[in-house]
Amino acid sequence: MTIRGLILVIVSALGASDLAAQDVAARLAGRVPVDVARAVEAIATDAAAQGLPVGPLIQKAIEGGAKGVPGDRVITAVRTLAGRLKQARDAVHGGGLTAASPDVVEAGADALNVGLLVRHVSDLTRVSRAPFDPAVTLRVAATLTALGIPPEQAARVVEDVIGSGGTPADVSGLPAEVQADLARGATPGQAVERLDRAGQGDGHRGGGAPPPPPPTGGRDKKPHDPTHKP
Amino acid sequence: MTNGYHPLVKSVLDGELPVEALPPELRAEGEEALRLLAALDRTPVTLSPALDERVMAAVRRHAASPARRAWRWLNTSRDLEVRLRVRRWTVWSGALAAAAAGIVVLLARGAAPVPNRAPTVTIRRGAPESVFVRFVLYAPSARQVAVAGTFNQWDRNAAPLVPAGASGVWTTTLALPVGQHQYAFVVDGATWVVDPTAPAIDDGFGHRNSLVAVTVRGARTL
Amino acid sequence: MGFAGDVTDGEVVRAVLGGDAERYAVLVRRYRDRYARYATRLLGSRDAAEDAVQDALVRAYDRLADCREPDKFAGWLFLILRNRCYAERRRRHGTTQPLDARADEIATEERPDGRLEQAEQMAALDASLDRLTPEQREVFVLKHMEGLAYEEIAGLTGATVPSLKMRMHRAYDRLRDLMREHL
Numbered sequence: 001m002t003i004r005g006l007i008l009v010i011v012s013a014l015g016a017s018d019l020a021a022q023d024v025a026a027r028l029a030g031r032v033p034v035d036v037a038r039a040v041e042a043i044a045t046d047a048a049a050q051g052l053p054v055g056p057l058i059q060k061a062i063e064g065g066a067k068g069v070p071g072d073r074v075i076t077a078v079r080t081l082a083g084r085l086k087q088a089r090d091a092v093h094g095g096g097l098t099a100a101s102p103d104v105v106e107a108g109a110d111a112l113n114v115g116l117l118v119r120h121v122s123d124l125t126r127v128s129r130a131p132f133d134p135a136v137t138l139r140v141a142a143t144l145t146a147l148g149i150p151p152e153q154a155a156r157v158v159e160d161v162i163g164s165g166g167t168p169a170d171v172s173g174l175p176a177e178v179q180a181d182l183a184r185g186a187t188p189g190q191a192v193e194r195l196d197r198a199g200q201g202d203g204h205r206g207g208g209a210p211p212p213p214p215p216t217g218g219r220d221k222k223p224h225d226p227t228h229k230p
Numbered sequence: 231m232t233n234g235y236h237p238l239v240k241s242v243l244d245g246e247l248p249v250e251a252l253p254p255e256l257r258a259e260g261e262e263a264l265r266l267l268a269a270l271d272r273t274p275v276t277l278s279p280a281l282d283e284r285v286m287a288a289v290r291r292h293a294a295s296p297a298r299r300a301w302r303w304l305n306t307s308r309d310l311e312v313r314l315r316v317r318r319w320t321v322w323s324g325a326l327a328a329a330a331a332g333i334v335v336l337l338a339r340g341a342a343p344v345p346n347r348a349p350t351v352t353i354r355r356g357a358p359e360s361v362f363v364r365f366v367l368y369a370p371s372a373r374q375v376a377v378a379g380t381f382n383q384w385d386r387n388a389a390p391l392v393p394a395g396a397s398g399v400w401t402t403t404l405a406l407p408v409g410q411h412q413y414a415f416v417v418d419g420a421t422w423v424v425d426p427t428a429p430a431i432d433d434g435f436g437h438r439n440s441l442v443a444v445t446v447r448g449a450r451t452l
Numbered sequence: 453m454g455f456a457g458d459v460t461d462g463e464v465v466r467a468v469l470g471g472d473a474e475r476y477a478v479l480v481r482r483y484r485d486r487y488a489r490y491a492t493r494l495l496g497s498r499d500a501a502e503d504a505v506q507d508a509l510v511r512a513y514d515r516l517a518d519c520r521e522p523d524k525f526a527g528w529l530f531l532i533l534r535n536r537c538y539a540e541r542r543r544r545h546g547t548t549q550p551l552d553a554r555a556d557e558i559a560t561e562e563r564p565d566g567r568l569e570q571a572e573q574m575a576a577l578d579a580s581l582d583r584l585t586p587e588q589r590e591v592f593v594l595k596h597m598e599g600l601a602y603e604e605i606a607g608l609t610g611a612t613v614p615s616l617k618m619r620m621h622r623a624y625d626r627l628r629d630l631m632r633e634h635l
Contacts, residue, residue, distance in 0.1 A: 232632050234621075243624055244595075262635050266628065269635075270596055271578060275501065277502045284506055285509045286474075288513075290473060
């Protein structure tokens with residue numbers, strides 16, 4: 001048997017996580033110092049063994065290398081991200097999505113990164129039944145938070161849109177609406193208030209307890225609020 | 231607790247089997263099941279005649295509102311530029327403006343206002359599952375500008391911007407896959423500049439990255 | 453969609469998107485009652501159904517640009533209404549109106565046959581439907597009241613045909629148990 005053949009046999013005997021580590025090494029070669037690559041490989045192997053997506057970890061290491069970040073800080077950032085991915089995966093499971101795609105887990109990690117809490121991630125996952133994509137829901141909430149809206153309010157706004165009969169397009173349009181308001185000089189708080197007022201245009205959304213069931217006799221229908229959002 | 235219906239009887243209820251096809255021992259159960267369906271009140275429900283006018287009154291209000299007109303204008307497919315003004319090596323963040331289609335209006339602190347042209351992210355369909363996204367940076371003092379991000383492995387050499395005339399505007403168009411991306415501009419090969427008009431996220435290294443989501447409908451803030 | 457010789461839904465949608473908001477009245481007239489029965493069954497009262505249908509029609513106007521297949525406006529409107537009905541149910545924390553009140557309301561509808569026994573059976577089945585899960589009630593209403601096939605219901609709701617059948621068959625068993633004194 002040639003050396004190459006022996007290597008191939010050894011390679012084929014490796015487990016999937018080891019092969020993933022080799023893939024990590026190949027992707028990091030020349031982009032980060034060798035010691036950083038080795039450390040990231042170990043973190044990625046461990047993450048893969050836990051069923052977590054490895055792609056974001058590699059990307060973060062590559063990013064650190066490209067930005068000239070010292071090796072120890074790259075390793076710390078990758079390790080932190082791995083922890084956040086696990087937290088996100090657990091939170092998404094807590095929201096009822098037991099077979100979460102890597103995209104959803106990554107979106108959950110982004111949400112945690114900007115300041116949303118684990119329970120926000122769980123709640124947003126829980127309300128994101130078809131046709132809503134939990135990855136999109138989580139990214140929208142994360143983006144709203146990144147735009148300056150407090151995490152609690154960001155999560156509530158998204159949940160309200162879904163809960164009040166909104167469509168997926170309504171949800172994915174929220175960041176642009178907020179950004180448009182910010183461009184007109186509104187504060188994040190004012191932008192959220194406007195969304196809340198728009199939601200109250202149908203007479204049902206708003207803070208406090210839900211309205212009582214309508215009476216059985218007669219009509220008591222108020223006209224739509226002219227401040228209903230476009 | 232009553233026993234459930236036999237599967238064949240359920241097929242009758244589903245309309246997939248005529249009751250006559252049931253074996254004799256299930257015939258009575260089948261007819262009982264059909265009596266259940268016959269008890270269903272299929273009386274149409276007619277809503278109040280005033281409903282039409284209430285809906286149309288709301289429709290007319292929404293059609294006439296300035297926000298609605300602006301929203302329609304913003305969502306019209308058009309050329310938009312993402313503009314940044316970079317003074318020397320500092321990232322300047324002044325008044326921010328953005329809209330659904332990515333309109334950006336920037337006012338430099340202590341400098342003349344940027345002309346209020348509609349800045350654009352030009353969106354064209356590329357290969358399946360990718361969209362052309364145009365990036366624009368106003369950096370009159372820069373010698374070279376690039377955009378790097380998750381879509382090109384943060385390679386500062388992979389996507390250089392080119393000057394658009396002598397205006398100080400740099401631009402490039404990239405085919406990005408559908409999905410969410412993080413990115414930043416790199417000025418003169420060394421300075422990483424976040425897009426002050428886009429949402430930003432902690433990069434884990436003490437700085438921030440900009441976010442853009444590319445969907446089948448084009449790039450947008452998400 | 454629409455009557456033979458009438459303008460199609462797609463033509464109306466395109467006209468509205470082109471700026472002729474008044475044309476939307478065609479769609480309002482065409483669909484105002486189409487899903488009223490469904491909404492009434494889901495929400496337990498005609499008043500609640502009317503609110504839901506009104507809100508759904510206005511929301512459909514606001515989001516008309518998102519209707520990717522204008523000739524399938526009916527199905528798209530149904531989804532908006534369905535979401536609205538489910539949201540309303542969630543807002544009420546899953547409770548419905550008292551059965552007595554709703555039974556009275558339904559009983560005021562004009563019936564083609566005034567026999568007492570049939571009226572009692574109808575009222576009993578009505579009350580029994582209310583004790584199904586929302587998913588069971590929905591598939592039952594869509595198939596046996598609205599006359600849709602399983603494949604059509606699957607297309608509207610996003611559920612698979614096998615899961616719809618499973619819900620329906622459980623509904624049959626539950627209704628049999630609830631209606632045992634009347635059958």
